[in-house]
Amino acid sequence: MSRSGAYRSRILHITSTDPLKYEYLEDGVLLVEDGKVADLGAAEQFERAGFALGQCQHEPDYLLVPGFIDTHVHSPQLDVIASYGEQLLEWLNKYTFPAEARYADETYAATSAVAFLNSLLEAGTTTALVFATSHHKATDVLFEAAREKNMRLIAGKVLMDQNATTELHDTAVGGIQDSEALINKWHGNGRLGYAITPRFAGTSSVEQLTLAGELHQKYPDTWIQSHISENLDEVRWVKEVHPHISDYLDAYERYGLVNDRAVFAHCIHLTASERKRFADLGARAAFCPSSNMFIGSGLFDLAQMKEDRIDVSLASDVGGGTSLSMLRTLADAYKVCQLKGYSLGPMEALALVTLGGAESLHIDQFVGNFEKGKEADFLMLNPNATNVMSRRVGFSDSVEDEFFVMMTLGDERNIAATYVAGEKVSI
Amino acid sequence: MSRSGAYRSRILHITSTDPLKYEYLEDGVLLVEDGKVADLGAAEQFERAGFALGQCQHEPDYLLVPGFIDTHVHSPQLDVIASYGEQLLEWLNKYTFPAEARYADETYAATSAVAFLNSLLEAGTTTALVFATSHHKATDVLFEAAREKNMRLIAGKVLMDQNATTELHDTAVGGIQDSEALINKWHGNGRLGYAITPRFAGTSSVEQLTLAGELHQKYPDTWIQSHISENLDEVRWVKEVHPHISDYLDAYERYGLVNDRAVFAHCIHLTASERKRFADLGARAAFCPSSNMFIGSGLFDLAQMKEDRIDVSLASDVGGGTSLSMLRTLADAYKVCQLKGYSLGPMEALALVTLGGAESLHIDQFVGNFEKGKEADFLMLNPNATNVMSRRVGFSDSVEDEFFVMMTLGDERNIAATYVAGEKVSI
Numbered sequence: 001m002s003r004s005g006a007y008r009s010r011i012l013h014i015t016s017t018d019p020l021k022y023e024y025l026e027d028g029v030l031l032v033e034d035g036k037v038a039d040l041g042a043a044e045q046f047e048r049a050g051f052a053l054g055q056c057q058h059e060p061d062y063l064l065v066p067g068f069i070d071t072h073v074h075s076p077q078l079d080v081i082a083s084y085g086e087q088l089l090e091w092l093n094k095y096t097f098p099a100e101a102r103y104a105d106e107t108y109a110a111t112s113a114v115a116f117l118n119s120l121l122e123a124g125t126t127t128a129l130v131f132a133t134s135h136h137k138a139t140d141v142l143f144e145a146a147r148e149k150n151m152r153l154i155a156g157k158v159l160m161d162q163n164a165t166t167e168l169h170d171t172a173v174g175g176i177q178d179s180e181a182l183i184n185k186w187h188g189n190g191r192l193g194y195a196i197t198p199r200f201a202g203t204s205s206v207e208q209l210t211l212a213g214e215l216h217q218k219y220p221d222t223w224i225q226s227h228i229s230e231n232l233d234e235v236r237w238v239k240e241v242h243p244h245i246s247d248y249l250d251a252y253e254r255y256g257l258v259n260d261r262a263v264f265a266h267c268i269h270l271t272a273s274e275r276k277r278f279a280d281l282g283a284r285a286a287f288c289p290s291s292n293m294f295i296g297s298g299l300f301d302l303a304q305m306k307e308d309r310i311d312v313s314l315a316s317d318v319g320g321g322t323s324l325s326m327l328r329t330l331a332d333a334y335k336v337c338q339l340k341g342y343s344l345g346p347m348e349a350l351a352l353v354t355l356g357g358a359e360s361l362h363i364d365q366f367v368g369n370f371e372k373g374k375e376a377d378f379l380m381l382n383p384n385a386t387n388v389m390s391r392r393v394g395f396s397d398s399v400e401d402e403f404f405v406m407m408t409l410g411d412e413r414n415i416a417a418t419y420v421a422g423e424k425v426s427i
Numbered sequence: 428m429s430r431s432g433a434y435r436s437r438i439l440h441i442t443s444t445d446p447l448k449y450e451y452l453e454d455g456v457l458l459v460e461d462g463k464v465a466d467l468g469a470a471e472q473f474e475r476a477g478f479a480l481g482q483c484q485h486e487p488d489y490l491l492v493p494g495f496i497d498t499h500v501h502s503p504q505l506d507v508i509a510s511y512g513e514q515l516l517e518w519l520n521k522y523t524f525p526a527e528a529r530y531a532d533e534t535y536a537a538t539s540a541v542a543f544l545n546s547l548l549e550a551g552t553t554t555a556l557v558f559a560t561s562h563h564k565a566t567d568v569l570f571e572a573a574r575e576k577n578m579r580l581i582a583g584k585v586l587m588d589q590n591a592t593t594e595l596h597d598t599a600v601g602g603i604q605d606s607e608a609l610i611n612k613w614h615g616n617g618r619l620g621y622a623i624t625p626r627f628a629g630t631s632s633v634e635q636l637t638l639a640g641e642l643h644q645k646y647p648d649t650w651i652q653s654h655i656s657e658n659l660d661e662v663r664w665v666k667e668v669h670p671h672i673s674d675y676l677d678a679y680e681r682y683g684l685v686n687d688r689a690v691f692a693h694c695i696h697l698t699a700s701e702r703k704r705f706a707d708l709g710a711r712a713a714f715c716p717s718s719n720m721f722i723g724s725g726l727f728d729l730a731q732m733k734e735d736r737i738d739v740s741l742a743s744d745v746g747g748g749t750s751l752s753m754l755r756t757l758a759d760a761y762k763v764c765q766l767k768g769y770s771l772g773p774m775e776a777l778a779l780v781t782l783g784g785a786e787s788l789h790i791d792q793f794v795g796n797f798e799k800g801k802e803a804d805f806l807m808l809n810p811n812a813t814n815v816m817s818r819r820v821g822f823s824d825s826v827e828d829e830f831f832v833m834m835t836l837g838d839e840r841n842i843a844a845t846y847v848a849g850e851k852v853s854i
Contacts, residue, residue, distance in 0.1 A: 081819050082835035084828065085770040099822075119815050294835075296765030322758065322835050324815065331749065335759075338723030343512040386839065388546050388751065392508050395526075401511065408509035408721075408749050411838070412813065427814075 003035040003422035008043055008056035009380065011064040012399055013369040014347065014355040022347050024399045029056060030064060032376040035150075035421035040370045059380055062416055063402070065350065066369050067126025067377035068326040069357030070316050072225070072265040072286035074131040075116040075142055075155070076100045076109075077319025087296050088231040088320075096319065097165040100133040100158075104167070109138035113145040118427045121149070123325040124415040125316075126377035127357070127367060129225055129263055129286075130155040131197055134168050136178040143186040150190065150421050152367055152375065154223055156197030157182055161208045163241065164199075172207035176215055183219055191366075191375070191421070195223035195263075201251035202238045213256030223261050223361070226252060229274070230266035231297045249274040258283050263360065265317060266291075267305070268298040275308045284311045284360045287352075289332035291320035302333075303342040313360040314352040326353040327414060330407035346404035376422040381406060385413035430462040430849035435470055435483035436807065438491040439826055440796040441774065441782040449774050451826045456483060457491060459803040462577075462848035467797045486807055489843055490829065492777065493796050494553025494804035495753040496784030497743050499652070499692040499713035501558040502543040502569055502582070503527045503536075504746025514723050515658040515747075523746065524592040527560040527585075531594070536565035540572040545854045548576070550752040551842040552743075553804035554784070554794060556652055556690055556713075557582035558624055561595050563605040570613040577617065577848050579794055579802065581650055583624030584609055588635045590668065591626075599634035603642055610646055618793075618802070618848070622650035622690075628678035629665045640683030650688050650788070653679060656701070657693035658724045676701040685710050690787065692744060693718075694732070695725040702735045711738045711787045714779075716759035718747035729760075730769040740787040741779040753780045754841060757834035773831035803849040808833060812840035 011028035015021045029046045031039040039046075047053050076099060083095040103109045120128060132139035132155055139157040146153040159175045160168060170178065179196055187194035198204045198212050216224055229235055229248050238248055245251045249270065252258045260282030267285040270278065278285070287300050305312050315321070316329050323329060330349045337344040358368025366375050383402055384390040389409050396402045406414050418425045438455035442448045456473045458466040466473075474480055503526060510522040530536045547555060559566035559582055566584040573580040586602045587595060597605065606623055614621035625631045625639050643651055656662055656675050665675055672678045676697065679685045687709030694712040697705065705712070714727050732739050742748070743756050750756060757776045764771040785795030793802050810829055811817040816836050823829045833841050845852045 078815065078818060079822055081815065082832045084773065084831045087765075115814070115818060119818075122814065290762075293762035293766055296768065299766070332762075335717075335720035338514075339720055339726070341723065346511065387542070387549065388505065388508065391505060391542060391546075395506055404511045405509045413840070 004033045005422065006031050006056040007059070007064060008053060009059040009062050009064045010399070011040065011370070012350070012403065013066050014351045015369060017351050017356045017359060020347055020351060022350070029053070030370060030378070032422040035376055035423070037370050037372050037374050037376050039372060061384065062380040062382055063399070065379050065381055066354040066367065067379055067418065067420070068124045068353045069313070069361070069368070070120070070125045070128040070324070070326060071263055071284070071313040071357055071360055072288055072315030072317050073128050073324070074319060075113060076103050076133050076138070078116050078119060079319070081319040082322060083319070088234050089237065091295050091320065097168055101165065101167050103133040103135050103138040106137045106141060109135065110141040110145070113142040117145055117149055117151065119324050121418045121420070121425045122415065122427050123412050124379045124418055125324060125326055126418065126420055127152045127363070129195060129223065129361060131225065132157055134158040134160050134170050134175070136182070139182055140185070143182070143192055146192060147190055150423070152191040152363065152377065154193040154195050154361065156195035156225060159198040159208055159212055160203040161205050163203045172205055172211055175208060176211040179215060183222060187219065187222055193223060195225045198226050198257070200227040200238070201248065202234065202241050206242070209251070209255040209257065216261070217256060220261070223263065224257050225263045226257070227266055228252070228264040229269040230292070232269060235269055247271060247274055249277060253277065253281070260284070261362070265315060266297065268292060268300050275310060279308050279310045282311070284313065286315040287312050287333060288315045288317035288321055289336045290322045290329055291317035293332060293336065294322050295320050299336050299340055301340050302337050302344065303340065311360050312352070313357040323411065325411040327407050327410040334408065346400045346407065349407055350403055376419060378419050380416040381414050382416040383414070385410065431460045432849065433458050433483040434486070434491060435480060436486040436489050436491045437826070438467065438797070439777070439830070440493050441778045442796060444778050444783045444786060447774055447778060449777070456480070457797060457805070459849040462803055462850070464797050464799050464801050464803050466799060488811065489807040489809055490826070492806050492808055493781040493794065494806055494845065494847070495551045495780045496740070496788070496795070497547070497552045497555040497751070497753060498690055498711070498740040498784055498787055499715055499742030499744050500555050500751070501744070501746060502540060503530050503560050503565070505543050505546060506746070508746040509749060510746070515661050516664065518722050518747065524595055528592065528594050530560040530562050530565040533564045533568060536562065537568040537572070540569040544572050544576055544578065546751050548845045548847070548852045549842065549854050550839050551806045551845055552751060552753060553845065553847055554579045554790070556622060556650065556788060558652065559584055561585040561587050561597050561602070563609070566609055567612070570609070570619055573619060574617055576852070577850070579618040579790065579804065581620040581622050581788065583622035583652060586625040586635055586639055587630040588632050590630045599632055599638055602635060603638040606642060610649060614646065614649055620650060622652045625653050625684070627654040627665070628675065629661065629668050633669070636678070636682040636684065643688070644683060647688070650690065651684050652690045653684065654693055655679070655691040656696040657719070659696060662696055674698060674701055676704060680704065680708070687711070688789070692742060693724065695719060695727050702737060706735050706737045709738070711740065713742040714739050714760060715742045715744035715748055716763045717749045717756055718744035720759060720763065721749050722747050726763050726767055728767050729764050729771065730767065738787050739779070740784040750838065752838040754834050754837040761835065773827045773834065776834055777830055803846060805846045806842055807844040808841050809843040810841070812837065
């Protein structure tokens with residue numbers, strides 16, 4: 001059966017995020033049965049137990065790691081990645097909204113959804129938390145495409161009933177009805193999950209935010225995803241749009257949208273009071289380094305967030321972000337952290353995009369590492385993907401250093417193969 | 428003859444940097460004879476003049492641009508690219524100096540020089556201003572390798588007689604003698620040039636800096652290259668090492684090392700007084716965005732430098748930098764500029780790495796664009812190098828946007844071919 005297999009390789013995964021621990025098998029075997037991790041151990045042990053190593057696919061040069069998890073990405077925005085010269089609010093109006101409007105066309109939305117998922121898989125991302133557009137149908141076809149690929153994907157239709165381009169507006173009631181229909185169809189359907197998705201407080205009315213909170217209360221194991229405090233103009237503008245709020249977080253908090261199922265992208269300009277409430281409520285922050293630099297939003301302070309005990313995962317935020325590759329995103333994360341005086345360690349980095357991301361999303365019982373019984377989403381990383389990397393890795397004296405080289409220099413080229421639930425993806 | 432050829436393609440080059448102007452030929456012909464640009468124009472015009480277009484190598488999907496110019500890079504540091512967790516002074520001691528010490532071995536130095544140049548060419552860089560190590564022989568073999576490849580390269584032996592690891596120290600007099608021998612052997616030899624190369628003020632004695640200034644006076648058409656104001660600890664430390672100086676720039680200025688033949692990497696923390704004298708003396712700044720972020724040095728202020736009328740070019744600064752690709756370096760440059768509130772335009776970006784770089788180095792009579800008679804260093808850029816780029820370029824409505832996509836998402840993958848003096852490089 002194609003969802004089963006035995007893989008002998010160098011194997012690396014995070015076994016605990018707090019305290020940070022990892023396991024590295026220089027010559028390991030990963031046994032996959034029916035899409036799940038059946039066993040993991042040193043090749044030597046397997047052999048001693050009578051296992052015939054010859055039946056393994058043997059990849060001594062590769063590094064097997066769990067599939068990457070991207071906790072904030074916009075599927076339609078692959079069309080506007082690398083759009084020039086704007087900061088957030090202008091960038092939305094000039095590039096993003098016109099591009100998202102194309103997703104009213106169901107056929108276009110369907111082919112684009114497949115292209116988006118293929119690009120994720122090509123980059124080694126097997127799970128993502130995804131903003132679709134405000135179109136019911138475009139969201140539906142994204143789920144359909146993810147089911148076809150058997151991916152563990154969480155997504156949601158964007159709720160946006162004001163202050164965007166009219167053609168993308170839903171209505172407070174209509175947007176919630178669409179969301180509920182999608183929850184009933186897709187949430188818990190196979191590996192799929194639904195996230196209630198108010199774009200951000202600026203583009204949702206009080207009525208829409210209220211109804212979104214109520215919808216989550218009705219379906220408490222759905223997710224919530226939104227944006228917060230990305231850009232100083234945005235922070236000011238949201239307070240103008242909602243003059244009754246005490247601060248930006250309050251625009252979500254008062255409607256029951258801030259809890260441990262909620263993932264907020266950016267969190268760059270949160271005040272100390274906002275950070276405290278954010279932590280107390282257990283909300284999750286998605287660190288989007290390439291996006292935050294590309295549209296000039298600012299530098300996320302990972303050390304501060306850790307000090308405040310806020311849960312952080314990593315996100316590409318394409319199309320504000322400039323790569324779907326979580327390796328390349330980690331390169332930018334490292335740079336942002338260095339500029340803030342903090343050195344992001346390679347194993348902490350690997351945790352961010354595997355087990356840590358899974359924990360942020362409460363899906364660590366399914367994915368994130370190679371614990372027995374988990375779903376076998378994994379990658380074969382090729383450290384020799386380019387001449388420069390190959391030369392540099394030749395000087396490596398540890399797997400930490402080797403992974404650091406890949407996260408600093410690497411991208412899709414390092415992804416020799418992607419497996420989803422035990423099955424090799426062909427793109 | 429292999430150094431001649433006719434290329435029909437989309438062709439883009441910068442024709443003037445001030446004011447910024449470019450020429451784009453949607454269907455152009457570049458005619459190369461004996462390694463030089465013999466003619467350039469629209470295919471239609473060539474045909475009308477009786478030229479048989481069928482003899483051209485026809486690449487309608489590629490974009491032909493001049494070879495890239497990297498104005499600050501360390502050849503031995505390819506071995507320490509992507510080294511974890513330090514800022515400048517610790518990074519030098521922990522990673523860089525031990526790596527450079529290996530270049531005492533001439534055989535190792537020779538094979539490494541070839542690998543370095545191949546990696547440059549693979550990334551589309553045809554000209555660079557290069558720091559070798561403090562070894563006479565290692566510098567000699569770098570020039571030898573560049574001559575073999577017929578590259579327009581400027582390089583120099585590092586002068587460093589104090590405060591590094593002892594095995595890398597030269598002496599004030601001995602270092603200058605070695606430099607002069609290398610000048611006599613290589614400066615003006617074919618396409619090669621010599622740069623007098625005090626590493627930075629902290630690792631040179633007053634005697635060495637004095638002699639370096641005198642050497643440049645003796646050979647005024649050599650170049651000078653060094654570092655300045657990269658990191659705040661470095662700035663403080665240089666003032667401790669040289670308590671007689673009024674500020675960091677003064678450590679070079681008083682020895683005759685600041686003029687229009689001098690290229691200083693970084694220039695992040697220059698004071699207003701330093702910037703004014705820097706501009707008045709016509710010195711050149713090399714903007715090293717990936718390095719400045721990777722080792723946490725700070726954010727270069729391009730808009731400020733322009734306002735101060737300081738000449739700026741772009742540099743990878745490998746191994747502090749994280750890529751030899753000037754495309755990927757431009758992605759980081761754009762991000763640094765966005766964080767400083769300035770949007771680096773795609774044609775300004777192209778100028779930085781072609782004609783602008785050539786002008787900074789006073790070699791624009793030889794390279795930098797496709798003016799008739801210039802040396803034919805050029806690249807074939809493939810905008811469809813990845814699925815993500817290809818999809819995004821499908822929405823492009825201009826060559827500016829298309830180049831912006833390549834500089835934001837791209838790297839070595841976009842370099843379909845590199846030509847040096849008319850000859851296709853095989854790596």
